[in-house]
Amino acid sequence: MASRDTASVGHKWVYDFTEGNRELKDLLGGKGANLAEMTNLGLPVPPGFTITTEACQAYLASGTAPAELAEQITAHLTSLERAMGKRLGDPSDPLLVSVRSGAKFSMPGMMETVLNVGLNDASVTGLAAQAGGNERFAWDSYRRLIQMFGKTVCEVPGEEFEHALDGAKRAKGTTNDLDLDAADLRALVDTYKTIFRKHTGRDFPQTPREQLDLAIFAVFGSWNAERAVLYRRQERIPADLGTAVNVVAMVFGNLGPDSGTGVAFTRDPASGAQGIYGDYLANAQGEDVVAGIRSTVPLQELEKLDPRSYGELLGIMARLEEHYLDLCDIEFTIERGKLWMLQTRVGKRTAAAAFVIAGQLVDEGLIDLDEALHRVNGAQLAQLMFPRFRLEHDVAPLAAGIGASPGAAVGKVVFSAERAVELAGEGESVILVRRETSPDDLPGMIAAQGILTSRGGKTSHAAVVARGMGKTCVCGADALDVNVRSRQFTVDGQTVREGEVVSIDGTTGRIYRGEVPVSPSEVVRYFEGSLDATESGDPLVQAVHRIMAHADERRRLRVRTNADTGEDAARARRFGAEGIGLCRTEHMFLGDRRELVERLILARTDADRQEALAALLPLQRNDFVEIFREMDGQPVTVRLIDPPLHEFLPPLEELAVNVAVAQERGQDAAKEEALLTAVRRMHEQNPMLGLRGVRLGLVIPGLFAMQVRAIVEAAVACARDGQVARPEIMVPLVGAVQELETVRTEAEKIIAEVVGDSGVEVLVGTMIEVPRAALTAGQIAEAAEFFSFGTNDLTQMGWGFSRDDVEGAFFWRYLELGIFGISPFESIDRDGVGRLVRIATEEGRAARPGLKIGVCGEHGGDPESVHFFHEVGLDYVSCSPFRVPVARLEAGRAAITTTGSDSR
Structure with missing residues (x-):
C-alpha cells in the first residue's frame, strides 16, 4: 500500500x-x-x-x-x-x-x-549513577535489553535467556527476580552475552x-x-x-518502591460497569505485568502506595474518557513518584461491555444513538445469544475441533439421525456424532442439542446447517475415531459409547466428557419474549433492547428468515423476521416422505407418476398452511424443489452391493434391480451441476405443478380462515429466461384456477444463483416479479469449486497465502460474486422498475455482507432464524455508514 x-x-x-x-x-x-x-x-x-x-x-x-x-x-x-x-x-x-x-x-x-x-558496557555505570548509585537497577536494565534485543532483533531463542534467569534464581535460592542483587545481575549479563554470541556469531552491539x-x-x-x-x-x-x-x-518503573507500572481502564472491559479497573506492580517495568512473573495488585492499592500519583491518574482517566468519548485503556509508569503516560487507546472489550458502555455513554450525553449503534456489531450480538458453559474449576477437555457454530450443548452421544430423533422424542438431550453430516441427517440435527463431526470445517454441511438452526456445532475434531457401526468414538485411548454424556463448546471447539453446567443467554430470552427489557434490571438486556430499537428505526433493508417449518417460522417472527425469504421444499421430503419422492423420480409411466404426486400434494399443502399461519400477513418465498438427485436416491455403490448379495443368496431382488437400473441411468458425475432445480421440474412432468397447487391451495385455505397469506413462488437454478417462462405459464394457469375470488395474490419470481442468470438479468426480469440471490450456489459457480469439497482440500492454504482474507462462503466476495449481484440488480430493475430483490444465501446473515447488500440497494436479506437479530442490527448500522466498517 x-x-x-x-x-x-x-x-x-x-x-x-x-x-x-x-x-x-x-x-x-x-x-x-x-x-x-x-x-x-x-x-x-x-x-x-x-x-x-x-x-x-x-x-x-x-x-x-x-x-x-x-x-x-x-x-x-x-x-x-x-x-x-x-x-x-x-x-x-x-x-x-x-x-x-x-x-x-x-x-x-x-x-x-x-x-x-x-x-552498553560503558553507559551501564552512568545509568547507575543517574539512579543515585543504584547498580542493581542498572544491571537489571542491561540484562533486559540483551534479552529483548537478542530475541526480537536477532532471533535468539527466548527460552535460553529464561533458563539462565531461572538458573540464577535457583543459585540464589529464590523464585523472585527482586532477590537477585547487582552482582547476580552483572553475572547474568555476562551469561546473556555468551548466549547472544553463540547464536549470532558476534558480540552484543555496543554502538547505541x-x-x-x-x-x-x-x-x-x-x-x-x-x-x-x-x-x-x-x-x-x-x-x-x-x-x-x-x-x-x-522512564523507569523499576527504580524502587516509589516506582512502578500499571494498566488502567476507565470502565470494566468485561462487563462495562463504571468504576476503577486495572492492575499495578511496584518496582517493575511494563513487561513484568504482561509476563505475569510477579503478582499485581488492584489499581485501588496505588492510593495507599502513592496517593498523589493515584489522584493524578484518576483525573487523567476522566479527562481521556471525556476526550475520546469511550472506554480508554491506559498504560502508565511511575518513576520515583512522577506519573508518566505511556499509551492510551480506545479499549477492547467483551461483547456485553460493548453494548452496556454504548448505552451508558448515550445516557451521559457523550454520544447519540447513531454513534452507539456504530460502536456495536453483529458479531458481538451473536456472541451474546449463545449459551455458555459454567466451568467452576479447571476441566481438561477430552479433545478439541473447530468451533463452527457457537454455543454450549450437553447430551447423550448418538451416531445416527434416527436414534437422535428417537431419544429426543423421549425427552432426552442428545449430541449427534458423525464423521460428517449429509442432508439425510437433517432430522437428527434438528432433534439434537449439538452436532459433533470428526471431519469438515466452518463451511461444511454440519457447520452451515447448525448455524442456520442456531445449533451448537464442533467440526473437524480429527482426533476422534468415529465408528458409526460400533456406535462409539475413541480418542487418546478413551472410548465414548452411545448413550454416554458429552459437552461441546461451539465457541472454543472443546469437547468434554460428562455434563458441564450451562447458563441460558439472557439476550435470547429477551428476543424470545420471555424477558421484558423494560422490567429487567439487567443493564445488558436494556442496552440491547435500546440499540436494537434504534437499528430498526434506521434500517432500510428488511430482514426475512430462511424457514422450512412452522416452528422455525414462529421463532423467527419472535426474533423480528419480516417474512420468509427462503422456504426450501426439498427439506419437506426427507424422512418418511423420501420414498414418495423416490417413486416419483423413478416412475416409468404417467399413472405411477400421478399416484406419487397425488400422495405428496396434501402433505405439501399442510406444510404450507402451517407456515402461512405463523407468518400471517408477511411474505413467504417458497422455493420449488431443488435437490441434487443423489440426495433422494440410494447410493449407487450401496445398491450394487445389496443386489449382488441378494442374488448370491438366491433372494428376490427384483425391486432392488429395478432401482439399480434407474439409479445407473440417472447417475451424475457432479450432481451439484446436474439434474436439479428448474431442470428437474421441466424433466419430471407434474412435479412443479403439484407444488404450485399445494402452495396456492394452502394460501386460499388460510384466507378463508381470516388470515393473510402472501406467497411468492421462486423457481430455482434458472439460467435462461425461457426456462422461467415455461414454468410461469404453467404456474399461472394453476394460480388462476385455485385462487378464484379468495383475494390471494401470488408472485412468481426466480432465484439468481447461476452466473448466466446474473448476466442476463434484464431478460429474466421480463418474466420475473422478484429476484432472490442464492449466493451459496452463485459463489460455488462463480469460483468454480464445491463448498462441500474444497475447504479441507485447499482453503487453509489460500487463507495462509492471503488469496482469501476470509472464506467467500462466509462473507460475500465483493469483487467477483458481488459484482454479479450488482449487475443483476441494476439490469433487472432497468428492465422492470420496482423489481423486488433480496438475498437468501448464508451471506444474508453475515455482517459485512449485509452492508454490501445495503449499498447495492437490495430490498431485503434473508437468513436463519437465529441470525435475524444480527441482520437487523447490521442493516441499521449499514444505514448510518457507507463504509461498512466495524468497531475494533
Missing part, C-alpha cells in the same frame, strides 16, 4: 509527538497518534517521535530503508536528546529509549518492542545508534511475523497497512 509519493525527495518519514494527533492513525499508527494526542492535551508523556507506516511499507516492499530515513531519525533523535538533556548512550549520563510497534489497529502482543535501547536502527527494522519486520499475520486474518485487518515505530525516552 506504499503510496506513490513515498519515493519522492524530501518525503516526511518521521513525526515528533508534538506534530501529530489522533486523526493520523493511518500514518502514525494507533499508538503514535494517541501519544501525540496526549502530548497535545498537555498530559505527562515522555518525549519521543514516530516513524510512519509509510516507512514500514517502503522498507517491506524494497528490503531497504528509504534514503532520507536515517537522516530524519538523526534529526529527531537530536531534538529528543536536547529535550531530555542527555545523549543516547552517553557513558556518564545516558539517554535510553524504547522502540515500540504501533499499527493503525490494535494488535496487542503481536509485534515487537525493545526497551532500554542505548545501554546501531542498536536503535536494528531495533527499528526488527519492528518493521515483525509486521509479517506468523502470529501477526494470523491475528490480522482473524480480525480482518488489511495486510498492507504496515506498522509505525515509536521511539520514546525511557
Whole structure:
C-alpha cells in the first residue's frame, strides 16, 4: 500500500509527538497518534517521535530503508536528546529509549518492542549513577535489553535467556527476580552475552545508534511475523497497512518502591460497569505485568502506595474518557513518584461491555444513538445469544475441533439421525456424532442439542446447517475415531459409547466428557419474549433492547428468515423476521416422505407418476398452511424443489452391493434391480451441476405443478380462515429466461384456477444463483416479479469449486497465502460474486422498475455482507432464524455508514 509519493525527495518519514494527533492513525499508527494526542492535551508523556507506516511499507516492499530515513531519525533523535538533556548512550549520563510497534489497529502482543535501547558496557555505570548509585537497577536494565534485543532483533531463542534467569534464581535460592542483587545481575549479563554470541556469531552491539536502527527494522519486520499475520486474518485487518515505530525516552518503573507500572481502564472491559479497573506492580517495568512473573495488585492499592500519583491518574482517566468519548485503556509508569503516560487507546472489550458502555455513554450525553449503534456489531450480538458453559474449576477437555457454530450443548452421544430423533422424542438431550453430516441427517440435527463431526470445517454441511438452526456445532475434531457401526468414538485411548454424556463448546471447539453446567443467554430470552427489557434490571438486556430499537428505526433493508417449518417460522417472527425469504421444499421430503419422492423420480409411466404426486400434494399443502399461519400477513418465498438427485436416491455403490448379495443368496431382488437400473441411468458425475432445480421440474412432468397447487391451495385455505397469506413462488437454478417462462405459464394457469375470488395474490419470481442468470438479468426480469440471490450456489459457480469439497482440500492454504482474507462462503466476495449481484440488480430493475430483490444465501446473515447488500440497494436479506437479530442490527448500522466498517 506504499503510496506513490513515498519515493519522492524530501518525503516526511518521521513525526515528533508534538506534530501529530489522533486523526493520523493511518500514518502514525494507533499508538503514535494517541501519544501525540496526549502530548497535545498537555498530559505527562515522555518525549519521543514516530516513524510512519509509510516507512514500514517502503522498507517491506524494497528490503531497504528509504534514503532520507536515517537522516530524519538523526534529526529527531537530536531534538529528543536536547529535550531530555542527555545523549543516547552517553557513558556518564545516558539517554535510553524504547522502540515500540504501533499499527493503525490494535494488535496487542503481536509485534515487537525493545526497551532500554542505548545501554552498553560503558553507559551501564552512568545509568547507575543517574539512579543515585543504584547498580542493581542498572544491571537489571542491561540484562533486559540483551534479552529483548537478542530475541526480537536477532532471533535468539527466548527460552535460553529464561533458563539462565531461572538458573540464577535457583543459585540464589529464590523464585523472585527482586532477590537477585547487582552482582547476580552483572553475572547474568555476562551469561546473556555468551548466549547472544553463540547464536549470532558476534558480540552484543555496543554502538547505541546501531542498536536503535536494528531495533527499528526488527519492528518493521515483525509486521509479517506468523502470529501477526494470523491475528490480522482473524480480525480482518488489511495486510498492507504496515506498522509505525515509536521511539520514546525511557522512564523507569523499576527504580524502587516509589516506582512502578500499571494498566488502567476507565470502565470494566468485561462487563462495562463504571468504576476503577486495572492492575499495578511496584518496582517493575511494563513487561513484568504482561509476563505475569510477579503478582499485581488492584489499581485501588496505588492510593495507599502513592496517593498523589493515584489522584493524578484518576483525573487523567476522566479527562481521556471525556476526550475520546469511550472506554480508554491506559498504560502508565511511575518513576520515583512522577506519573508518566505511556499509551492510551480506545479499549477492547467483551461483547456485553460493548453494548452496556454504548448505552451508558448515550445516557451521559457523550454520544447519540447513531454513534452507539456504530460502536456495536453483529458479531458481538451473536456472541451474546449463545449459551455458555459454567466451568467452576479447571476441566481438561477430552479433545478439541473447530468451533463452527457457537454455543454450549450437553447430551447423550448418538451416531445416527434416527436414534437422535428417537431419544429426543423421549425427552432426552442428545449430541449427534458423525464423521460428517449429509442432508439425510437433517432430522437428527434438528432433534439434537449439538452436532459433533470428526471431519469438515466452518463451511461444511454440519457447520452451515447448525448455524442456520442456531445449533451448537464442533467440526473437524480429527482426533476422534468415529465408528458409526460400533456406535462409539475413541480418542487418546478413551472410548465414548452411545448413550454416554458429552459437552461441546461451539465457541472454543472443546469437547468434554460428562455434563458441564450451562447458563441460558439472557439476550435470547429477551428476543424470545420471555424477558421484558423494560422490567429487567439487567443493564445488558436494556442496552440491547435500546440499540436494537434504534437499528430498526434506521434500517432500510428488511430482514426475512430462511424457514422450512412452522416452528422455525414462529421463532423467527419472535426474533423480528419480516417474512420468509427462503422456504426450501426439498427439506419437506426427507424422512418418511423420501420414498414418495423416490417413486416419483423413478416412475416409468404417467399413472405411477400421478399416484406419487397425488400422495405428496396434501402433505405439501399442510406444510404450507402451517407456515402461512405463523407468518400471517408477511411474505413467504417458497422455493420449488431443488435437490441434487443423489440426495433422494440410494447410493449407487450401496445398491450394487445389496443386489449382488441378494442374488448370491438366491433372494428376490427384483425391486432392488429395478432401482439399480434407474439409479445407473440417472447417475451424475457432479450432481451439484446436474439434474436439479428448474431442470428437474421441466424433466419430471407434474412435479412443479403439484407444488404450485399445494402452495396456492394452502394460501386460499388460510384466507378463508381470516388470515393473510402472501406467497411468492421462486423457481430455482434458472439460467435462461425461457426456462422461467415455461414454468410461469404453467404456474399461472394453476394460480388462476385455485385462487378464484379468495383475494390471494401470488408472485412468481426466480432465484439468481447461476452466473448466466446474473448476466442476463434484464431478460429474466421480463418474466420475473422478484429476484432472490442464492449466493451459496452463485459463489460455488462463480469460483468454480464445491463448498462441500474444497475447504479441507485447499482453503487453509489460500487463507495462509492471503488469496482469501476470509472464506467467500462466509462473507460475500465483493469483487467477483458481488459484482454479479450488482449487475443483476441494476439490469433487472432497468428492465422492470420496482423489481423486488433480496438475498437468501448464508451471506444474508453475515455482517459485512449485509452492508454490501445495503449499498447495492437490495430490498431485503434473508437468513436463519437465529441470525435475524444480527441482520437487523447490521442493516441499521449499514444505514448510518457507507463504509461498512466495524468497531475494533
